[in-house]
Every structure is written in C-alpha cells, then in structure tokens.
Amino acid sequence: MNTATAEQTNENANHYAIQSKKLNLWYGAFQALFDIDLDIKSGIITSLIGPSGCGKSTFLRSINRINERLGYVRIEGGIHVHKQNIYADDVELIQVRKQIGMVFQRPNPLPATIKENILFGHKLHMKDKSYSSADYDDIVESSLRQVLLWDKVKDKLNHKAISLSLEEQQKLCIARLLPVKPNVLLMDEPCSALDPKGTAAVEELIWELRGEYSILMVTHNMAQARRASDECIFMLMGKVVEHQKTDDLFVVPKCKETADYIEGRYG
Amino acid sequence: MSVESMSVEAMPVENKLTESLFAESQLNVKNKKIQSLYRVLFLMMTLLLILPVLIILGTLIVKGGSMISIDFLFTDPINGMTEGGIFPALLGTVWLVSLALLISVPLGIAAAIYLSEYASENWFTRAINLAIINLAGVPSIVHALFGVGAFVMFFGFGTSIMAASLTLAIMTLPVVIVSTREALQAVPHAFREACWNMGATRWQTIRRVVLPNAVSGILTGVILEVSRTTGETAPIMFTGAAFFLPFLPQSVFDQTMALSLHLFVVSTQVPNVPESLPYAVALVLIGMVLLMNSVSIAFRMYLRGKKKW
Ligand SMILES: Nc1ncnc2c1ncn2[C@@H]1O[C@H](COP(=O)(O)OP(=O)(O)OP(=O)(O)O)[C@@H](O)[C@H]1O
Numbered sequence: 152m153n154t155a156t157a158e159q160t161n162e163n164a165n166h167y168a169i170q171s172k173k174l175n176l177w178y179g180a181f182q183a184l185f186d187i188d189l190d191i192k193s194g195i196i197t198s199l200i201g202p203s204g205c206g207k208s209t210f211l212r213s214i215n216r217i218n219e220r221l222g223y224v225r226i227e228g229g230i231h232v233h234k235q236n237i238y239a240d241d242v243e244l245i246q247v248r249k250q251i252g253m254v255f256q257r258p259n260p261l262p263a264t265i266k267e268n269i270l271f272g273h274k275l276h277m278k279d280k281s282y283s284s285a286d287y288d289d290i291v292e293s294s295l296r297q298v299l300l301w302d303k304v305k306d307k308l309n310h311k312a313i314s315l316s317l318e319e320q321q322k323l324c325i326a327r328l329l330p331v332k333p334n335v336l337l338m339d340e341p342c343s344a345l346d347p348k349g350t351a352a353v354e355e356l357i358w359e360l361r362g363e364y365s366i367l368m369v370t371h372n373m374a375q376a377r378r379a380s381d382e383c384i385f386m387l388m389g390k391v392v393e394h395q396k397t398d399d400l401f402v403v404p405k406c407k408e409t410a411d412y413i414e415g416r417y418g
Numbered sequence: 419m420s421v422e423s424m425s426v427e428a429m430p431v432e433n434k435l436t437e438s439l440f441a442e443s444q445l446n447v448k449n450k451k452i453q454s455l456y457r458v459l460f461l462m463m464t465l466l467l468i469l470p471v472l473i474i475l476g477t478l479i480v481k482g483g484s485m486i487s488i489d490f491l492f493t494d495p496i497n498g499m500t501e502g503g504i505f506p507a508l509l510g511t512v513w514l515v516s517l518a519l520l521i522s523v524p525l526g527i528a529a530a531i532y533l534s535e536y537a538s539e540n541w542f543t544r545a546i547n548l549a550i551i552n553l554a555g556v557p558s559i560v561h562a563l564f565g566v567g568a569f570v571m572f573f574g575f576g577t578s579i580m581a582a583s584l585t586l587a588i589m590t591l592p593v594v595i596v597s598t599r600e601a602l603q604a605v606p607h608a609f610r611e612a613c614w615n616m617g618a619t620r621w622q623t624i625r626r627v628v629l630p631n632a633v634s635g636i637l638t639g640v641i642l643e644v645s646r647t648t649g650e651t652a653p654i655m656f657t658g659a660a661f662f663l664p665f666l667p668q669s670v671f672d673q674t675m676a677l678s679l680h681l682f683v684v685s686t687q688v689p690n691v692p693e694s695l696p697y698a699v700a701l702v703l704i705g706m707v708l709l710m711n712s713v714s715i716a717f718r719m720y721l722r723g724k725k726k727w
C-alpha cells in the first residue's frame with residue numbers, strides 16, 4: 152500500500168468514532184444488514200433513521216457486540232471503534248461493553264437504589280483500585296450532574312430507581328454508563344417511551360453530552376433527528392441509503408428514497 | 419390544512435335510538451346472572467377443597483390433642499410403644515429432613531441456574547428437562563428401591579440416616595430444580611440485558627441481579643420440599659428408618675426412628691395402642707410441617723417486602 156494514502160487514512164481516522172467496513176449480518180438465513188459502510192465522526196451526535204425493520208437496532212447492537220448472545224447471528228466485515236477492530240480475535244468483550252455504552256427504548260434501571268444503579272458498572276470494571284465511600288459519593292454526584300438529574304434526586308439516592316418517572320429513569324440509565332468513562336454512547340430510540348416534556352429534557356441532556364462522547368442515536372422521530380443531531384444516516388432494508396449533515400439531508404436529500412421517507416410517504 | 423381542520427363545524431348525527439343510551443338491556447341482565455352463577459360455583463369448589471383439610475385437622479385435634487404435652491414430645495416411647503413419648507422419632511425426622519435439604523437444595527439450585535442461565539436451547543437441555551419432569555412423577559416406592567440399591571448396598575452406607583436422606587434428596591430434587599428455574603425465569607429479561615450491556619459477566623449478572631430477585635420464589639420450592647420430605651414414609655422405610663430403637667442415633671451412619679414411620683407403626687403394627695396415640699403422632703407430624711412452612715412463608719414475605727421492583 153502507498154505510504155502517503157495510508158497516512159492520509161490514519162489522519163482521517165482520528166476523527167472517526169465508529170467505522171464499519173462492508174458489514175453484513177445474518178440472523179440465521181435472514182440477512183438483516185448489507186455491506187454497511189459508515190464513518191461516524193467522534194464527538195458529535197449522529198442520528199440513524201429509517202422505517203421499522205430496516206436494521207437500525209441490529210446495526211447498533213453489532214457495535215457493542217451484544218448481538219452475539221443470540222447463537223444464530225453471523226457477521227462478516229468489521230467495525231472499528233477509534234481505529235481498533237472490535238471484531239479482532241484478541242478483543243475482550245467486557246472491554247467493548249465498557250467502552251461503548253448502550254441506552255434502550257424502555258428505561259431499564261436495575262431493581263436497586265438510584266445510587267446502586269450508578270455504581271453498578273463502576274464496581275464491575277474498577278476493581279483494581281480501592282475506593283472510599285467519599286469517592287463513591289463523588290462519582291454518583293458527578294454522574295447525576297452530567298445528566299442534569301442531581302438537583303432532583305440528591306435527597307433520595309437510596310430510593311428505588313423504579314420510583315422515578317420514566318424521564319428520570321432514562322436519564323439514570325444514561326448516568327450509570329458514565330462512571331466507567333465510555334467513548335461511545337449508543338441510544339436506541341431513547342425518547343420513544345417518554346412524553347413530549349420528557350423527550351425535550353432527554354434531548355437537552357444528550358446535547359449536553361455532545362463533545363465529550365460520540366453519540367449514535369436511533370430515532371423514529373424525524374423532528375428529533377433534525378433538531379438534535381449533527382449528522383444523519385438514512386437506512387432502508389438493511390442498507391445505508393444516505394449519510395449527510397443533518398441540515399442537508401432534510402433540506403436537499405440526495406436520494407429519492409430519503410426524500411420520500413422524510414416526507415412521510417412510507418415507513 | 420391544520421388551521422382549517424380546527425375550525426370545522428360539528429355535524430349533527432342522526433339519533434336512531436328511541437330509548438335512553440345507557441339503560442340496562444335484556445342481554446345485560448342475562449350476562450349478569452351468568453356471571454354471578456359462575457362466581458358462586460367457583461366459590462363452592464374452593465370451599466369444597468379446604469373442607470377436607472379442616473375436617474382432618476379438627477379430628478386430629480379432638481382425638482389426639484389431649485395427649486400432646488412437653489413430656490410427650492421429649493420422652494422415649496415405653497411399653498412396646500403403647501405409652502411414653504415420641505422423642506426419638508421427632509429427632510430422627512429433623513435429622514432426615516435437614517440432611518436431605520442440605521444435599522438437595524444446593525444441588526437443585528445449581529442445576530436450575532445452569533439450565534436457566536447458561537444452557538443453550540438444544541437437544542441435550544431438552545432431554546435433561548424431560549428427565550427432570552419424569553423424575554418428579556416417579557412414585558416414592560420406586561425411589562425407595564433405588565435408594566436401597568444405590569445407597570444402602572452399592573455405596574455401602576447400610577440402612578442409615580445417610581442412605582435415607584440421600585434417597586429423600588434425590589426424590590425431591592426435581593421439585594427444587596423446577597421451582598427454582600421458574601423463579602429465575604420470573605426475573606425480567608431486561609435486567610439481565612442491562613447488566614450484559616454494562617459489561618457484566620454471566621456470573622456477575624446472576625450473583626448481583628438475578629439471584630437476589632429470585633430468592634422468594636426459590637424459597638417456595640424449598641417449602642414444598644420440606645413438606646413432602648417430612649411426611650414421606652416409603653423412601654425411608656427400607657433405607658434408614660427403624661420401627662423401634664432403644665437408643666438415639668450417634669452419627670449419620672446409624673439408623674433412626676422417624677415420625678412418619680412411627681405413625682404407620684403405632685396405627686397398624688402394634689397391638690393395644692391407646693386410641694388417641696396415633697392421632698397425637700399425626701398431629702405432631704402435621705404441626706411440624708405447618709411450623710416449618712410458616713417460618714419459610716414469613717421469611718419469604720420479609721424478602722418480598724424488600725424486593726426492589
Ligand atoms: N433476534 C432476531 N432474530 C431474527 N430476526 C431478527 C432479530 N432481530 C431483528 N430481526 C430482523 O432483522 C430486521 C431488522 O430488525 P431491527 O430490529 O434491527 O430493525 P429496526 O430498524 O430497529 O426496527 P424498529 O424501528 O422497529 O426498531 C427485521 O426484519 C427483524 O425482523
């Protein structure tokens with residue numbers, strides 16, 4: 152390979168959080184993803200839109216390799232996160248899950264207190280050092296501050312997480328990823344279980360996290376993709392149709408399918 | 419378009435109904451009658467179910483209650499078991515049940531955790547599940563014969579507490595496995611996913627989230643096992659329980675008396691037994707089961723109160 156181009160790619164790769172190369176994925180005999188080639192920039196919010204069943208969640212779940220829990224999933228091609236192939240043989244799954252946090256459609260706090268939820272991941276991964284309870288308190292406070300939840304829950308850290316409203320639960324689910332300092336946050340329709348007020352609040356929070364984390368967010372809500380993301384990817388039937396700056400994609404889509412979809416003609 | 423639709427006028431709907439909209443119809447009346455009929459029917463069936471239990475308990479208390487005293491519980495039987503107490507049998511049952519639990523509970527829980535949390539769905543797991551279900555249906559006398567062959571003779575434990583407890587443990591294992599597995603599967607899958615996605619290993623997930631939320635369900639299985647084990651006669655009769663022993667067991671390799679067998683003996687095998695004695699023994703046996711059950715139920719309720727979702 153030519154040295155000049157190799158350096159060139161390396162240079163560019165620094166800006167990318169997630170790069171997928173010819174990613175194909177099968178559930179048994181059913182192919183769900185076709186040749187996904189994507190370069191997702193770091194530090195910004197990228198939204199992923201497309202009609203139901205087009206493979207958005209599947210793509211997301213192959214970035215933290217949670218798909219493999221299903222025995223019948225087969226994958227070809229690769230995904231690089233910060234230039235490192237997460238499908239390489241020497242990759243430790245636990246580290247992948249630590250570096251790449253995931254938020255789900257339905258908030259899924261653990262059946263424990265708010266504090267325990269925040270510290271759960273931290274206690275799994277940070278065994279090498281010993282922490283005092285003051286350290287723990289700091290971690291809890293800073294995580295909750297980052298998700299704009301601290302003032303609301305600071306007096307009830309020992310309450311059950313389930314007693315929070317859905318919006319607060321979702322924020323908590325984001326907060327509990329932060330203590331282990333992930334690089335990438337994946338969010339699968341993080342607001343679709345919330346009311347408009349909760350949606351606005353969680354969007355605001357996601358916007359706050361922008362810069363520190365690279366965020367890839369699946370959404371069904373076109374307006375949300377438009378106002379809360381820098382770049383936008385449109386998928387259709389397991390393929391990437393278009394990947395552009397959000398403003399451009401919604402104003403001057405390059406492909407007819409994209410135009411049809413964002414105008415609500417199908418999906 | 420949206421502005422227009424906001425100012426659309428209401429269209430008068432023709433009211434085809436002559437009578438009131440919400441009055442009771444013939445059909446409503448009929449449905450209500452049927453509904454109360456079924457309610458009464460099911461109530462009767464429930465009453466019918468608890469009736470035998472009440473009758474049994476009542477009879478035992480009336481006929482045997484007067485014999486029960488501290489002395490009765492804590493002295494040896496005398497005069498060819500027609501007088502005295504039941505202490506050796508009581509103690510023997512406690513021995514047998516505790517040892518059986520000690521063996522089957524850890525084994526059963528481990529097996530259930532494997533089946534529910536680790537095993538993938540294939541012919542091997544299906545075969546194991548089928549075996550467990552069938553094992554639960556094997557009559558206790560068959561277990562008894564197996565116990566004689568395996569523990570008394572093959573392993574050379576002789577007729578002893580050890581052999582009898584092992585037989586009881588094998589017999590109740592399927593109950594523990596099935597109920598534990600159900601308790602584990604009642605823990606919502608979302609909790610496991612949340613853990614895995616944060617990078618927890620399977621064991622960390624089980625240890626920190628699944629087990630703590632399944633304890634109360636697991637205890638239900640143990641309660642069932644305690645009740646069944648305490649009352650069983652056939653499996654211990656050939657493997658470790660004796661009709662009458664003039665001394666208490668010194669180790670798990672001795673024989674012992676047991677309440678269930680003692681009840682069988684005094685009610686059918688020994689002449690000149692006072693009429694109230696078998697009733698008193700039965701009452702103690704049932705009382706023991708009820709006592710152990712209520713302790714575990716209380717514990718379960720305590721855990722459930724602490725449940726975090
Ligand atoms: N566990 C699975 N086993 C088999 N097929 C699956 C599985 N999960 C998803 N699929 C199939 O893969 C395709 C993509 O599913 P995926 O969940 O990724 O879609 P999606 O874009 O996230 O849809 P939605 O917007 O409804 O969440 C669908 O056709 C779906 O039926």
Ligand SMILES: [Mg+2]
Pocket residue numbers: 207208209339
């Ligand atoms: Mg989805």
